[in-house]
Amino acid sequence: MKPTLPRIVVVTGASGAIGAALADVYAAPGMCLALQGRHTKRLDATVKQCQAKGADVFVCEMDVRDAQALRGWLEAFDTDHPVDLLIADAGVASVLDDLGHWETPAAVEEVISTNLLGTINTVQPIAERMRERGRGHIAIVSSLAALRGMAISPAYCASKSALHAWGQSIRPLLRAKGISLTLIYPGFVRSKMSDAFPASTPFLMEAPRAAAHIRRGLDARKATIAFPAILWLGLKLLNALPDPWGDAVMSFLGLSPQKRS
Numbered sequence: 001m002k003p004t005l006p007r008i009v010v011v012t013g014a015s016g017a018i019g020a021a022l023a024d025v026y027a028a029p030g031m032c033l034a035l036q037g038r039h040t041k042r043l044d045a046t047v048k049q050c051q052a053k054g055a056d057v058f059v060c061e062m063d064v065r066d067a068q069a070l071r072g073w074l075e076a077f078d079t080d081h082p083v084d085l086l087i088a089d090a091g092v093a094s095v096l097d098d099l100g101h102w103e104t105p106a107a108v109e110e111v112i113s114t115n116l117l118g119t120i121n122t123v124q125p126i127a128e129r130m131r132e133r134g135r136g137h138i139a140i141v142s143s144l145a146a147l148r149g150m151a152i153s154p155a156y157c158a159s160k161s162a163l164h165a166w167g168q169s170i171r172p173l174l175r176a177k178g179i180s181l182t183l184i185y186p187g188f189v190r191s192k193m194s195d196a197f198p199a200s201t202p203f204l205m206e207a208p209r210a211a212a213h214i215r216r217g218l219d220a221r222k223a224t225i226a227f228p229a230i231l232w233l234g235l236k237l238l239n240a241l242p243d244p245w246g247d248a249v250m251s252f253l254g255l256s257p258q259k260r261s
Ligand SMILES: NC(=O)c1ccc[n+]([C@@H]2O[C@H](COP(=O)([O-])OP(=O)(O)OC[C@H]3O[C@@H](n4cnc5c(N)ncnc54)[C@H](OP(=O)(O)O)[C@@H]3O)[C@@H](O)[C@H]2O)c1
Pocket: 012, 013, 014, 015, 016, 017, 018, 019, 036, 037, 038, 039, 040, 042, 043, 062, 063, 064, 065, 089, 090, 091, 092, 114, 118, 141, 142, 143, 144, 185, 186, 187, 188, 189, 190, 191, 192, 193, 194
């Protein structure tokens, strides 16, 4: 049986490139979207675009690290609009541009608290409601960076890898209650985040194309959406190598800093 398509969708990080493009692919007459972000101006652009396509739009200007406030907002929204699909996309990156540098405690804190705890803060309240209803779909945006640590971005890789492990852990608990979980592992997608990446960005994809690909996977309720396939496979193969060889390949690709101070 074909899975039912969602009508009420929550997207976090909707003021960013991938989140805005995801909101756009779901915007249509009859759709109800809750869009979260922190920057009013950027979020407003996404809201207007989705409204122009005929969707009802609700705005959640909130920091995903504020667990209590976020829970309050999500529960109130879900009471009036039982969520069919939650896409937890909000995230930040931290990158080193020199092997002599080291991530500051503040950068590590921001990345882990936003990407890992912020995602859990987003998923928990809606997962609890979906468990009561016995239906729903949750999608978590991890990254291909979850598959292989990169010297250029330690906390980011750790946060995305932790999401991968957390997602795999909760999937059976959700499935037992009739809820689907999709883990999304994008490669490089053009955004503020990828623009700040100080090394090469192979197979860089535009956000609308990435969002269309993600939507197809979500419509099919895939457990995993990873792209581009060539990078996904390449990383899987890399992980089969002894670690020092893997490190050497990452360095050759420019994903370990080239310059020593
Ligand atoms: N671009 C890539 O190459 C790539 C690759 C793999 C995975 N990803 C993942 O895809 C997701 C979206 O990234 P993107 O490329 O679209 O980056 P982006 O354009 O920088 O967007 C990031 C989004 O996250 C939101 N956000 C960040 N910190 C937040 C916080 N503390 N509270 C609430 N919202 C917060 C931002 O909101 P404000 O702008 O309003 O603060 C923005 O909407 C991230 O999880 C990222 O790790 C991206």
